[in-house]
Amino acid sequence: MAPLSDMIPHPYYPRTLSIPSYSGRTWSPLQILGYRVISVSPHYSSKTKSSKVAQASSAPLGTRLIFLWFLACSGIHFITEGYYVAFNQTIASRNSFMAELWKEYALSDSRYITSDQTIYIWGPLCFIACCMIYKNCSKRHLVLFSISFGQLYGDIIYYATTLAEGAPHCNPHPFYFYFYFIFMNLFWIFIPIIVMMDSGKVIMSALNATHAPEKETRKNK
DSSP states (O other), X not given: OOOGGGSOOOXXXXXXXXXXXXXXXXXXXXXXXXXXHHHHHXXXXXXXXXXXXXXXXXXXXXXXXXXXXXXXXXXXXIIXXXXXXXXXXXXXXXXXXXXXXXXXXXXXXXXXXXXXXOOTTHHHHHHHHHHHHHTTOTTHHHHHHHHHHHHHHHHHHHHHHHHHTTOTTSOOSHIIIIIIIIIHHHHHHHHHHHHHHHHHHHHHHHHHHHHHHHHHHHHHO
16 A cells, blocks of 8 residues: 555545546536436437337336336446446546546445446346336246345445445445435345336235246146
């Protein structure tokens, strides 16, 4: 570890963390938010149109909302996290919008600009889930349940291990800790639970319907 006097100043925790390539932040949080809203507007518009197509096919509201959730997840994994996969080693030294977005979010967990995390599989799986929902594939519920279980498990492990360690990588400021770290990740706990409950009911109903003739046969013997 480099002496504190030789470290490049940065806002991340722990304060002894060395980020030799850190170039500072050139975008304010409001600039990042504004640019983010503008950049995702076309993507959101396409979601709305897709939802209207699903609505036209008499899809229930819950199905349309689940479709939008997985479409949003696929966009996050492919675009935002895809950038991280490609440039995680140099994010600290970059000043592009995506790099600034990650440097801002890393205030909640500095490992986002110092670690190489494996996130390759979720984007394709979420996109496959969207396709199955759009086509009203009867097998989609097993896929939705599996993806949601993985999201829930990963988020719980992330919370548990970080909090058990005392959250040394998190900025203790209430905004960064409670809003960025706690609140922003809660979506990947509550929504997967809802999806698992919804798909779980369909799966259990199908299993019960399959075993019903067997039970009836046993009763008649």
